[in-house]
Amino acid sequence: MGGQVTEKPKHRQHHSLFQIKDSKSWLSMEGMAQAMKSPFGVPENPEFTFGLDGPLSKLKMEVLKEGVSIIVLTGFGGSGKTTLATKLCWDEQVKGKFKENILFVTFSKTPKLKVIVEGLFEYCGYQVPEFQSDEDAVIQLGRLLLKFGASPMLLVLDDVWPGAETIVEKFKIKIPDYKILxxxxxxxxxxxxxxxxxxLVHEDAITLFRHHALLEKSSSNSPTDDLVQKVVRHCNGIPLAIKVIGRLLCHQPNELWRKMEEELSQGHSILDSNIELLTFLEKILDVLEDNSIVKECFMDLGLFPEDQRIPVSALIDLWAESYGLDDDGIEAMAIINKLSSKNLANVSVTRKNTSDTDSDYYNNHFIILHDTLRDLAIYESTKEQSKQRKRVMIDINENDPEWNLGEKQQGMMTRILSNCFRWCAELKPQQIPAHTLSITIDETCTSYWSNMRATKAEVLILNLRTNQHFLPGFLKEMSKLKVLVVTNYSFHPSEMNNFELLGSLPKLKRIRLERISVPSFVTLKNLKKLSLYLxxxxxxxxxxxxLISDSFPNIEDLNIDYCKDMVELPEGLCDITSLKRLSVTNCHKLxxxxxxxxKLGNLELLRLNSCTDLEGVPDSIGGLSNLRILDIxxxxxxxxxxxxxxxxxNLRNLYMTSCARCELPxxxxxLKNLTKVVCDEETAASWEPFKPMLPNLNISRINGSFSVGI
Structure with missing residues (x-):
């Protein structure tokens, strides 16, 4: 709302729009001053780059000199603009001038001014207002930035697309020594x-390529220098292409190198257009043909919005039902690690927990995908024949109520997504054959569902940017739906309406909701897993x-994370005898x-990590005869x-870091079957007297501070 900025001490959270790497525990009473000890949202400093020293010097000169308020850094997709901006933020001279007043914000194709400003308020430790309009957000933004005083400030707006100029103008506030990059x-x-x-010039391109292809050391199996030179020339100095192809050819036989060079030699320069770059990158996916599931999983990454973190937990659900991967995520992580090792995706762990040493805990794991690689995933998906297409992606946003049908020329990917929507609209209602349907939508486009049908879809992903949403009416006809993922990318939880439609879905097995105000439950007798995040x-x-026991009588896995308003477990939960895994983490009011x-006699895992207000464990916990893993x-x-x-x-693994004041009975x-206790040094001291009587016990001591931020 309008009015003065109100300070409220609170813990910092990772907002989905920002790539925050260094999470603090709790903000002190100093509010913003405590929060601003480290730059906001700046990605980690790249470990290895080459050929950027000259551009960095020129960019730094522009940022540090007087008078210039806005600096624009432009280049081809994949040319390293974000990398260069990141290196600038970590430069000692730049940090010396701007200190902690460096803010890094990702815009992407459809920026939301209110969401960006909300994230800035949260980071600075202030109560986040509910803005009445963009104009109200601009006024509040000005008041917030004035709190920085006369200190120099650098604001990085990364990945700005055409049409966003008016939003950029909103950040032009008259503050001394305030720069926008x-x-x-x-x-x-x-x-x-x-x-x-x-x-990159050819010599720098060769150096970068040899680093990612691990060609530092020569061997009898290494490709000839002439072959390396030819492959690198085809990359046209684009770092993204160099990194991906270098890693894909790493340790590959010479035959594959020659085949790759022959394929890359055909076609136009990748500098001609974005479509040429995608065609170029498409050829390297042939390396994944030895495992078609890996390529399918890569294409699934395009189902999520641009510049947003992709939760690994959502991918585990999707891939378990789509490809028959295991429920514990081990096979999914193997695929993710393979994609990461090939530079096709980046894995970010936002917060390290003691239970992260447990192989099936991935709530803090996210995928960060380069825009061009996301375009590649979408491009690959849309190449299939319409009636055989496995994925349909629809992006409807307020910036273009006509679904961006090429009029604004915002890039080839927008036109592909627009054509997807046009294709859906032209088909007869019952003829959308996709296995997976992904819809990105905001509050201005909630009524364009009447002609849509997706009766064959088994996976539905709804990406929302709205504070209120009505589930689409066609949902009740999706009799084959197995997985529903609903993510709200606005700051405040979205009010979900028409939730009763889910009751008509007989095969629905997995639901994941993020930043949603969960309404009353409906009966879903076949639901096996429910995940609630924020x-x-x-x-x-x-x-x-x-009662939850009436709604989900056969649920096996309940995951509740960062649900800050939950003070007690839902009534009837203990009547769900099918429950095997109960994870309630970061719910500080519990x-x-x-x-x-x-009564939960089949429970095998109980995770209560970071439930800071939990005062006791009932005596009846001893009745959990099948419990194997406990995390407190x-x-x-x-x-x-x-x-x-x-x-x-039957308890095998016990995690109890930061529990030094907890007395052991x-x-x-x-506990003769207890083989592993993971704890800090202080807690370990209370276990030492029991170790002689528990010969199979291994006490793992870890170093790390207690943190409750995301």
Missing amino acids: MTSRVAFPRFGTPLILKP CNTRQAFENGYM SALPQEIE SNCVGLSNLPEDFGKLF SSIIN
Whole structure:
């Protein structure tokens, strides 16, 4: 709302729009001053780059000199603009001038001014207002930036697309020594003469390629220098192409090198257009033909919005039902690691937990995908014949109510997505044959569902940018739907309406909701897994008309993470005897577990990590005869474990970092199957007296501070 900026001490969270790498625990009473100890949103400093020293020197000169307020850095897709901007933010001279007043914001094709400003408020430790309009957000942004005082400030707006100039103008605020750096594929002459990031010269390209192809050491199996030179020349100095092809050819036989060179030698220069670059990169995917699932999984990465983190947990659900991968995510992570090793995706772990040492905990793992590689994934998906297409991606946004049908020339990918929508609209309602449907939509385009049908779809991904959303009516006809992923990319949780439509889906097995206000439950007898991330749950858990046991009588996996309004587990939960995995993490208001928890006789995993207000564990926990994994790390409110804790005869792994004040009962000696306790040094001291009586026990000591931020 309008008015003065109100300070509110709170813990910092990773907003989905920003790539925040260094998470703090809690903001102190100093509010913004404490929060601003490190630059905001700046990606990690690249470990290895080459050929950027000259451009960095020129860019730094522009940023440090007086008078210039906006600097535009432009270049081809994949040329290294974001990398150069990141290196600038980590430069000692730049940090010396701007200190902690460096803000790094990713714009992408459809920026939301209110969402960006909300993220800045949250980072600075202030209560996030509910803006009445973009104009209100601009006023509040000005007041926020004035809080920085007279100190120099650098704002990086990364990946700005045509049509966003008016939003950029909103950030032009009269503050002394305030600089804006824009990176874009276009020049934006209205903001002055741009700096152009040119392709690498051949010598630098060779050095970068040899690094990623691991050609530092010669061997009898290494390709000839002439072959290396030819492959690199085809990359035309574009770092992204050099890195991807170099890594894909790493340790490959000479035959594959020659085949790759022959394929790359055909066609036009990749500098001619974005489509040529995609055609060029497409050829390297042939390397993945030995495992078609890997290529399919790569194409699935295009189902999620540009410049947003892709949750690994969502991919695990998608791939388990689409390709029959295991539920614990081990096979999915193997594929993700393969894509990462080939420079086709980057894995980001936003927060390290003690239970991350457990092989099936991936709530803090995300995929970050380069825009051009996302374009490649979409390009590959849309090459299939319409009636055989496995994926349909529809992007409807307020910036172009006609679905960007080429009029604004915002790039080839926009036209592909637009053609997807046009193709859907032209088909008869029952003829959308896709296995997976991904829809990105905002609050201005919620009524264009009447002619859509997706009766064959087994996966539905809804990417929202709205504070209120009605589930589409065609959902009730999706009788084959197995996986539903709904993610709201606005700051405040989205109110979900028409939730009762889910009750008509007989095969729905997995639901993942993020930043959603969960309404009352509906009956889903075949649901096996429910994941709630950053959701408001009070309406469903406390005020709902239906018990969770009646809604999900056969659920096996319940995952609740960062649901800050949850004070107790939903009534009826302990009546779900099918439950095998219960993960309630970072729910700081949860104060107690139900006494009847012993009724969960099939429970194998109980994770309570970072439930800071949890004061005790009931005696009845000893009735969980099948419990194998227990995580109570960072439950700092726990003062003791009950005597019946020793009845957990099948307990194998126990995680309890930052639990030094938690007293252990003497019955611990009965845990003969306990083989691993992961804890900090202080907590480990309380376990030492029991170790002689538990010969199979291994106490793993870890170093790390307690953190409750995302």
